[in-house]
Amino acid sequence: MYDLILKNISRFITLTPEEEQYFTSILKIKKLKKKQYLLQEGDITRHEYFVNKGCLRTYAIDEKGQEHIIQFAIEDWWTADLGSFISQSPADLNVQCLEDSELIQISYNDLQQLYIEIPKLERFFRIIIQNAFVAAQKRIINNLSLPAMERYIRFRDQYPKIEQRVPQYMIASYLGITKEFLSKIRAQLTNH
Amino acid sequence: MYDLILKNISRFITLTPEEEQYFTSILKIKKLKKKQYLLQEGDITRHEYFVNKGCLRTYAIDEKGQEHIIQFAIEDWWTADLGSFISQSPADLNVQCLEDSELIQISYNDLQQLYIEIPKLERFFRIIIQNAFVAAQKRIINNLSLPAMERYIRFRDQYPKIEQRVPQYMIASYLGITKEFLSKIRAQLTNH
Numbered sequence: 432m433y434d435l436i437l438k439n440i441s442r443f444i445t446l447t448p449e450e451e452q453y454f455t456s457i458l459k460i461k462k463l464k465k466k467q468y469l470l471q472e473g474d475i476t477r478h479e480y481f482v483n484k485g486c487l488r489t490y491a492i493d494e495k496g497q498e499h500i501i502q503f504a505i506e507d508w509w510t511a512d513l514g515s516f517i518s519q520s521p522a523d524l525n526v527q528c529l530e531d532s533e534l535i536q537i538s539y540n541d542l543q544q545l546y547i548e549i550p551k552l553e554r555f556f557r558i559i560i561q562n563a564f565v566a567a568q569k570r571i572i573n574n575l576s577l578p579a580m581e582r583y584i585r586f587r588d589q590y591p592k593i594e595q596r597v598p599q600y601m602i603a604s605y606l607g608i609t610k611e612f613l614s615k616i617r618a619q620l621t622n623h
Numbered sequence: 624m625y626d627l628i629l630k631n632i633s634r635f636i637t638l639t640p641e642e643e644q645y646f647t648s649i650l651k652i653k654k655l656k657k658k659q660y661l662l663q664e665g666d667i668t669r670h671e672y673f674v675n676k677g678c679l680r681t682y683a684i685d686e687k688g689q690e691h692i693i694q695f696a697i698e699d700w701w702t703a704d705l706g707s708f709i710s711q712s713p714a715d716l717n718v719q720c721l722e723d724s725e726l727i728q729i730s731y732n733d734l735q736q737l738y739i740e741i742p743k744l745e746r747f748f749r750i751i752i753q754n755a756f757v758a759a760q761k762r763i764i765n766n767l768s769l770p771a772m773e774r775y776i777r778f779r780d781q782y783p784k785i786e787q788r789v790p791q792y793m794i795a796s797y798l799g800i801t802k803e804f805l806s807k808i809r810a811q812l813t814n815h
Contacts, residue, residue, distance in 0.1 A: 493768035493769070499767040499768045501763060501764060501767075513753060513757055513760070514757035514760070514761070517750075517753050517754075523761075524764075546746065553742070553746055557745055557749035560749065560752050560756055561705060562709075564756040564759060565705055565706035565709070567756060567759035567763060568693060568706070569706070569715075570763060571693060571762060572683045572693060572715070572716075574766055574767075575683075575693075575766075575799045576689070576691045
């Protein structure tokens with residue numbers, strides 16, 4: 432049940448059997464159906480989530496009601512509205528299942544306690560958040576500096592599994608372009 | 624000499640006098656003149672930097688030779704090419720002084736040792752990187768969802784000190800618009 436999350440953690444730190452037991456004792460499984468929300472704008476993000484199975488999208492809605500996808504998450508990824516989680520304030524973001532999904536959740540209070548009991552986990556979360564920051568910064572650079580076709584090619588190369596599981600119009604939203612423009616790009620790539 | 628960095632750290636953790644002494648013993652001051660580079664693309668980022676005095680910009684250069692500003696940093700901010708620093712691989716980014724600047728630097732190896740000697744500092748860096756990630760994610764959302772004028776207004780509100788110290792064409796670059804377009808926006812705002 433917790434194999435995937437333990438493997439995920441073992442990439443950066445090594446837990447003793449006792450620590451592993453303590454860590455898994457605070458985990459809870461949450462199952463959601465396709466289209467259900469893990470989190471909606473205005474909710475307080477009470478948990479950090481690890482995707483054990485399934486696929487989700489994180490998006491913001493602008494003043495005109497348009498959706499903008501910030502992140503996709505599939506198996507072996509962490510997800511949440513981190514801004515809402517760390518300040519325990521209302522979320523700006525929505526997190527919705529694109530497939531039936533199984534999440535492993537850690538509550539805010541349990542995580543604070545975990546940092547104290549197992550400081551190695553503080554290291555783990557420092558490292559994964561550093562990696563997430565670097566990825567977010569690369570995305571800002573790409574959005575500022577690369578044409579849409581190149582951004583699409585990189586997205587496909589970087590996340591081949593997501594491309595196959597997510598509707599095209601959501602990929603267009605993630606790239607900040609219309610779905611018509613993405614169709615054009617895909618047609619151009621196919622003809623080459 | 625180290626008052627500002629110690630105050631910065633004390634926002635999230637409390638060091639004992641001994642820890643404070645150990646921490647400051649590994650710090651080094653680096654002074655640079657206006658226009659000098661703290662880091663250039665291709666360099667390995669050997670240090671994490673805290674701005675004790677001055678103003679810097681971090682930017683990427685795209686394939687057409689155009690610059691895209693990712694971040695400004697003034698007193699009390701941390702800066703580096705974090706992707707390069709954590710992997711000790713060549714930087715994608717350039718960090719240049721916009722004023723004569725004084726940085727406080729921590730080397731990669733010293734920081735790894737510091738995490739072991741003073742685990743509280745691992746907590747500190749986890750927290751500031753979380754905050755940086757949330758800010759980066761907000762910027763991605765704003766870039767996708769807000770018109771340029773609104774992005775400029777928010778930038779000005781959020782970083783009033785930077786607006787005063789940085790040339791307009793760099794702010795345009797940060798916002799992902801031309802300097803002509805920024806002039807138009809500013810004129811519109813003045814006329815209201």
